[in-house]
Amino acid sequence: MQRCRAFVVLLLTLAPALAQADDALQSFLQQTLVIARDKSHIPGMAALIQIDGHIAAKAAVGVRALGHPEPVTIDDRWHIGSDTKAFTSTLIARLVEQRVFGFDDTLALSFPSFAREMDSAYRDVTVTQLLSHTAGLPPLTDDADLPSFLAVLRSANGVMAQRTALARHYLSQPPASKRGEYEYSNLGYIIAGAIAESHTGQPWEALVREEVFVPLGITHAGFGAPGTAGRLDQPWGHQEINGQLVPLDPGDSDADNPPALGPAGTMNITLEDWMRFAQDQLDGVAGHGKLLKPETYRKLHTPVAGVYALGWGVKLDPDGTPSILTHDGSNGYWLADIRIMPKHQIITLVVMNCGNAAASEALRAINKSLRDRLKPFD
Secondary structure, three states, rough: OOOOOOOOOOOOOOOOOOOOOOHHHHHHHHHHHHHHHHHOOOEEEEEEEEOOOEEEEEEEEEEEOOOOOOOOOOOEEOOHHHHHHHHHOOOOHHHHHHHOOOOOOOOHHHHHHHHHHOOOOOOOHHHHHOOOOOOOOOOOOOOHHHHHHHHHHOOOOOHHHHHHHHHHHHHHHOOOOOOOOOOOOHHHHHHHHHHHHHHHHOOOHHHHHHHHHHOOOOOOOOOOOOOOOOOOOOEEEEEEEOOEEEEOOOOOOOOOOOHHHHHHHHHEEEEEHHHHEEEEEEEEOOOOOOOOHHHHHHHHOOOOOOOOOOOOOOEOOOOOEEEEEEEEEOOOOEEEEEEHHHOOEEEEEEEEOOOOOHHHHHHHHHHHHHHHOOOOOO
């Protein structure tokens, strides 16, 4: 079960940095990853820094799978877990702009076939509340949720039917938290994906490709554990068992969460393609985005409750504009982190093919090093 609550760390304050790639920054990034990997014993990791729309540094260190010599590369695909949510919220926004449905549409309106079966507290919940984790839904983030989740999946054939079945089942139960209050929930994004599917007749995976990947020129992305079964053509995720990391063949059904969880966190992608998405989010508010109107990007980046917006954790400056957009993601076997600093035109991406506590500590160390390196010079 997806473990990451994508709980955003919003204390990183990166400020202006030199806007050109240089050997010093490249060497610094490479050394930072090597030190973090050696200390944490992570199989492989990679990072990409973009400043003013140009790649400033990129590095990949380690191996695709423990016990095998194949090195990770900067062109590999990485599972990004809950960082998928920003793609899903952007897809939903595209459909809203096309007037397929609205951010303020209620669950009763979205699922008329079983609106009467819903708990009354859910009927007026909106799409915006699903995407901002304020719908009152259970988290669906740990193994305790797994038995009932899998039972619902077994009751339906095909991933679209499964997502609708999950919506029907969980919306008939009493809320897990108070509507309007932030409570992280993978289920909210699954249901949002099911709404998009019910209005278009297409699976979420096809919609993301058509509405997000294609317009941005993203060609190296997919869903589930990356790579080919039995081959080390991409990094493999690693599970910690009795203190030991065990590589997971992408053909293993346990290498990722069930596909029904897709809108909440099953995407894999190369760093450069992920950066295309991140740069579009950065450019969009200024009217230079390829996917949405400026005001729609602003909606995605505006907190609804606490620090969470729609697929993004956000820290606001005193003037009310975002100083940081961030998210992390993990299915327990991978770890990914994105940070966008709009006012300074800086984006950082960090990924690992392990998601244990050591990986989380390594990520904190890497981000601290980046913060210290990209410090104010004025």
